[in-house]
Amino acid sequence: MELQDRLRSDPMTLADIPPGMLVRILQMDKLPVEKRDHLLAFGLAPGRWVEIKQHRPAIVVQVDYTELALEPEVARNILVDTPVPLRRMRHLRRGAAAPGRRHGRHAFFHRKRRGRRTRFLSRFMKGYDRKNKKDE
Amino acid sequence: MQSNAKEKMVHHRDGKCIALVGQPNVGKSVIFQALTGRYVTVANYPGTTVELTRGAARDIPGATVIDTPGVITLPPHTEDEFVTANVLLNEPLSVIVQVGDAKNLRRTLMLTIQLAEMGVPMALALNMMDEAVERGVSIDHGMIEEQMDVPVIPTVAIHGEGIEELIEETRKASPHPFHLQYPIKIERSLEQIEILLPPCPISKRAIALLWMSDDPVVQAWLEEHAEPEILQKLHRKNELLKESFEEAPSTVIYRTRFDYVDRLTKLVQRETGSDWQSLAATLGKLSIHPLWGMIILAFILYGMYWFVGVFSAGTLVGLLEEKLFGQIINPWVTNTLARFIPVPFISDLLVGEYGLWSMGMTYALALILPIVTTFFIAFSILEDSGYLPRLAVLTNRLFRIIGLNGKAVLPMVLGLGCVTMATLTTRVLETKRDRLLVILLLALAVPCSAQLGVVMGMLASVSLTATLIWAMVVLGVLLLVGWIAAKVVPGERTSLLLELPPIRWPMLSSVLTKTLVRLEWYTKEVVPLFLLGAAIMFTMDKVGLLTFLTDLGEPLVKGWLGLPPEASAAFLLGFMRRDFGATSLFLMSSNGLLNPSQVVVSMVTITLFVPCIAALLMIAKSRGWRTMLAMVAVIFPLAFIVGGLLNLTLQAMGWGS
Numbered sequence: 159m160e161l162q163d164r165l166r167s168d169p170m171t172l173a174d175i176p177p178g179m180l181v182r183i184l185q186m187d188k189l190p191v192e193k194r195d196h197l198l199a200f201g202l203a204p205g206r207w208v209e210i211k212q213h214r215p216a217i218v219v220q221v222d223y224t225e226l227a228l229e230p231e232v233a234r235n236i237l238v239d240t241p242v243p244l245r246r247m248r249h250l251r252r253g254a255a256a257p258g259r260r261h262g263r264h265a266f267f268h269r270k271r272r273g274r275r276t277r278f279l280s281r282f283m284k285g286y287d288r289k290n291k292k293d294e
Numbered sequence: 295m296q297s298n299a300k301e302k303m304v305h306h307r308d309g310k311c312i313a314l315v316g317q318p319n320v321g322k323s324v325i326f327q328a329l330t331g332r333y334v335t336v337a338n339y340p341g342t343t344v345e346l347t348r349g350a351a352r353d354i355p356g357a358t359v360i361d362t363p364g365v366i367t368l369p370p371h372t373e374d375e376f377v378t379a380n381v382l383l384n385e386p387l388s389v390i391v392q393v394g395d396a397k398n399l400r401r402t403l404m405l406t407i408q409l410a411e412m413g414v415p416m417a418l419a420l421n422m423m424d425e426a427v428e429r430g431v432s433i434d435h436g437m438i439e440e441q442m443d444v445p446v447i448p449t450v451a452i453h454g455e456g457i458e459e460l461i462e463e464t465r466k467a468s469p470h471p472f473h474l475q476y477p478i479k480i481e482r483s484l485e486q487i488e489i490l491l492p493p494c495p496i497s498k499r500a501i502a503l504l505w506m507s508d509d510p511v512v513q514a515w516l517e518e519h520a521e522p523e524i525l526q527k528l529h530r531k532n533e534l535l536k537e538s539f540e541e542a543p544s545t546v547i548y549r550t551r552f553d554y555v556d557r558l559t560k561l562v563q564r565e566t567g568s569d570w571q572s573l574a575a576t577l578g579k580l581s582i583h584p585l586w587g588m589i590i591l592a593f594i595l596y597g598m599y600w601f602v603g604v605f606s607a608g609t610l611v612g613l614l615e616e617k618l619f620g621q622i623i624n625p626w627v628t629n630t631l632a633r634f635i636p637v638p639f640i641s642d643l644l645v646g647e648y649g650l651w652s653m654g655m656t657y658a659l660a661l662i663l664p665i666v667t668t669f670f671i672a673f674s675i676l677e678d679s680g681y682l683p684r685l686a687v688l689t690n691r692l693f694r695i696i697g698l699n700g701k702a703v704l705p706m707v708l709g710l711g712c713v714t715m716a717t718l719t720t721r722v723l724e725t726k727r728d729r730l731l732v733i734l735l736l737a738l739a740v741p742c743s744a745q746l747g748v749v750m751g752m753l754a755s756v757s758l759t760a761t762l763i764w765a766m767v768v769l770g771v772l773l774l775v776g777w778i779a780a781k782v783v784p785g786e787r788t789s790l791l792l793e794l795p796p797i798r799w800p801m802l803s804s805v806l807t808k809t810l811v812r813l814e815w816y817t818k819e820v821v822p823l824f825l826l827g828a829a830i831m832f833t834m835d836k837v838g839l840l841t842f843l844t845d846l847g848e849p850l851v852k853g854w855l856g857l858p859p860e861a862s863a864a865f866l867l868g869f870m871r872r873d874f875g876a877t878s879l880f881l882m883s884s885n886g887l888l889n890p891s892q893v894v895v896s897m898v899t900i901t902l903f904v905p906c907i908a909a910l911l912m913i914a915k916s917r918g919w920r921t922m923l924a925m926v927a928v929i930f931p932l933a934f935i936v937g938g939l940l941n942l943t944l945q946a947m948g949w950g951s
């Protein structure tokens with residue numbers, strides 16, 4: 159279905175989605191420009207998956223690892239796609255590809271065997287070392 | 295304009311100027327501290343840094359580092375973002391160091407593009423790597439470096455990890471040719487605009503892009519630096535561009551950048567998809583729950599009441615004021631004076647009723663110092679934990695009544711620390727109207743830590759009911775005045791949009807440093823004022839002005855408020871600082887001169903009273919003298935009206951007399 163048709167037939171907004179669901183943002187044209195720019199800057203943009211965390215006292219959503227608190231007035235102007243329960247589709251969160259099994263086990267292995275600092279270095283200095291070698 | 299360019303050249307030769315730029319609450323100030331060794335206030339909520347701080351870099355000779363307020367994106371939205379935008383455009387920067395949040399790579403890279411387009415040498419510090427690791431996010435930063443041609447250094451600034459590499463990269467940072475291709479229409483107008491632009495401190499492409507997005511700072515800069523006819527041509531170009539697009543050019547530019555960042559992020563970031571949970575995260579979730587949030591809030595408030603009110607103002611002050619000062623130090627000072635300088639005038643000046651030592655120093659050191667110390671400790675813990683933005687979510691409904699949003703709670707709670715500082719922090723609010731309303735409420739009904747401590751100590755010694763009556767009356771006045779003010783002041787309410795930082799365990803060292811820095815500031819600022827206040831009281835007492843003023847105030851203080859006439863002096867002191875006046879009432883009450891009802895009435899009146907001189911000057915500086923005088927004209931009578939009404943009510947109810 160084309161985006162336009164879907165918007166016409168199923169105009170669901172961020173304020174309609176119950177907590178614990180994942181949903182993809184479709185359109186935020188109805189928001190005033192400053193509010194929209196502000197949200198875009200936080201990473202809440204059409205095409206992104208967001209997780210709805212709660213509705214009261216304010217709507218709280220998570221996009222990437224940023225938690226944002228919004229008022230219903232703002233959320234009502236953000237159109238969204240059909241929601242998906244979080245548990246089933248966790249890998250869709252933040253738009254990432256499904257995690258490779260090896261990767262997950264790998265991380266677990268490191269966590270068990272090494273101290274915090276070594277873990278930090280091993281996971282993030284890898285690229286750095288490679289670059290340094292290149293420089294030499 | 296030429297002399298301007300020359301000046302910049304001189305700057306370049308003199309030494310490097312390094313700006314730390316990044317989104318709010320990513321740890322710019324911690325990195326600033328690591329680079330310069332200078333302490334700046336750090337906290338776990340956006341908007342801690344509201345002014346520019348400069349310091350000499352320790353390991354790069356001749357270089358200056360500038361710490362800037364957080365900027366989410368350009369064009370700027372709030373006053374503190376304007377400060378940063380101005381630095382980028384008007385300071386002769388030799389290096390920009392972007393500090394970014396590793397776990398929010400997309401957001402970070404969106405800003406990286408904007409900064410890289412400026413053509414100034416730059417480096418990207420991917421900070422808070424430990425938090426990213428905890429959440430199962432791993433980043434191939436070498437790949438970002440390859441793709442964007444910008445050095446990327448992973449850091450954990452609070453543990454000093456990666457700082458050396460960052461310094462190394464900053465030292466050898468060189469201009470880099472980052473170029474993002476926009477849709478053809480945008481590119482064509484960019485070319486046309488770039489030709490028209492005068493010489494710029496940053497790349498013309500960046501200026502042109504900001505010009506198309508209607509950036510107010512770039513507009514102001516061009517109005518100053520470009521010929522009028524060129525400016526007109528530029529305006530026309532912008533209008534033409536807007537007509538030729540269905541959407542705003544800024545949206546098209548954003549989407550191009552976003553698509554690039556999205557592709558890059560998918561390339562360099564791996565997520566294990568682990569179901570990350572921790573006690574801190576659970577607490578964070580509970581703290582904004584409609585029911586649990588309130589319970590946690592009540593728990594925190596009671597904890598503070600006990601720590602500052604009962605423990606500090608009761609136990610500690612009792613020890614210091616009565617035992618140490620009352621029985622040991624003050625008698626010793628009096629005796630020594632009597633022995634060595636037997637001049638009645640001098641001993642009166644130092645240890646008399648309004649003596650510099652017996653009043654000024656004793657108030658400052660024995661009464662207020664222990665109270666503010668405990669308050670600063672409690673407040674630092676709250677700040678570092680990241681609880682304050684969650685308080686904004688909880689209180690949003692309350693602030694809705696008074697035409698504001700929950701964000702206003704940040705300056706308000708800071709005001710409990712120091713109203714002067716909080717007045718400056720109103721910059722994080724989005725509209726002028728919001729800032730004005732919050733400043734009024736701060737000046738009227740938010741007691742600062744010193745005063746709050748005295749008030750809590752005094753009320754805690756009466757009963758919890760007294761504290762609750764005081765809190766309800768002050769809160770009621772705050773809501774009522776806020777409600778009326780929101781109706782009177784023109785403009786629309788802005789709805790809430792706020793980032794919630796992760797809950798973090800406060801670090802002891804950070805809490806202690808922060809407390810010490812604030813205490814140092816407090817001693818420097820308050821002790822001289824107390825001495826001055828005591829000196830003024832002493833002079834007025836000697837020339838008989840005090841009796842005159844006390845007599846003049848007697849109908850108001852005694853008749854209307856139902857307080858003993860000596861309380862007039864306390865209100866006079868209150869002009870200097872509210873806490874000074876409150877302290878004087880505190881002493882009266884511990885000498886048994888006030889009954890419970892009088893304690894509550896006097897505390898409510900002094901809380902609503904005009905804030906200290908420093909806060910008034912800050913209001914005048916940021917909002918103009920007329921606003922400041924108008925506020926005083928409202929606040930002063932209001933404090934006495936409310937106090938008097940409360941007095942009548944309490945008497946009618948027969949409470950506490």
